[in-house]
Amino acid sequence: MKIAVLAANGKLGSLIVKEAVERGNDVTAIAREExxxxxxxxxxxxxxxLTENDLKDFDVVITAFGAWTEDxxxxxKTTLEHLTDILANKNTRLLVVGGAGSLYTDESLTTQLFTTPDFPADYLPIATNMAKGLEVLRKRNDVKWTYISPAAEFVYDAERKGEYxxxxxxxxxxxxxxSKISYADYAIAMVDExxxxNHINQRISVLWK
Structure with missing residues (x-):
């Protein structure tokens, strides 16, 4: 399988690349630096x-893009608007590293975590912006997307249990x-998908058992 990983040099992107390569996939890393x-x-x-031509030969494109500063x-949102535009009406699937803040509090699917009074103020800006990215995907029936939210505690240097x-x-x-998972085990879930x-045009979430 031919897989492209965007923002591949990041902590999570590089682990996703490693997981995919070790399974024998044909992996291309894409990043702004070497x-x-x-x-x-x-x-x-x-x-x-990136253009349509850059991504035309891939079975799957994974974006591990993340940003934290106000600007x-x-x-x-903008990166997902661009990616969905260039992948529209293609067989290439788009897998997105999502956030936990946009998960719902119950099965009524009316209240998202980041809108609740107890949601940490420090994480509100990123949760709000990542939720806007998810909304971009939900509006696109012409793209085969999957949005994967991690657990609330998403820990870079936690152990790789090999399960989720x-x-x-x-x-x-x-x-x-x-609600906790390591970057390494999230990478397993991402490459499994x-x-x-199995979850085209769906948002799923992953956590440790």
Whole structure:
């Protein structure tokens, strides 16, 4: 399978590349700076400069883009607008590293976590902007997208357990009452979805069992 990983040099992007390569996939890393991943194939390019031609040969495009500063937060929406435009009416699937703040509090799917009074103020700007990106996807029936939200505690240097559980639109905790996952195990879930394509045009979420 031919997989492109955007923002591949980041902490999560590089782990997704590693997971995909180790499974024998044909992986191309795409980033603005020199390749710092294990991928042998590399395209040096900003996401907003990518064209239909750049992505036409891939089965799956994974975007691990993330931004934290006030001036770059809107790119969570802008990059997905661009990617959905150039992947419209294509067989290429678009997989997106999402956020947990846009998960719903219950099955009524009326209240999202980031709109609740107890949501951490420090994370409100990024949660709001990532939710706008999800809304871009929801409006596109001409793109085969999947949005994967991590657990509330998304920990870079936590262990790789090699397992996870899938959930859907509703915020979920495990039997310990925790919503937590490592970057490494999230990468496993992402590559599983890339290989299987079980949740096209859906948002799913992942956490430790």
């Amino acid at each position: 390749n710092r991943t294990v991928a042998k194939n590399f395209i040096k390019r900003d996401i907003l400069d 770059t937060l809107p790119l969570h 559980q899938l959930a859907g639109e509703v915020f979920t905790v495990n039997t310990k009452g925790e 890339a290989e299987k394509g």
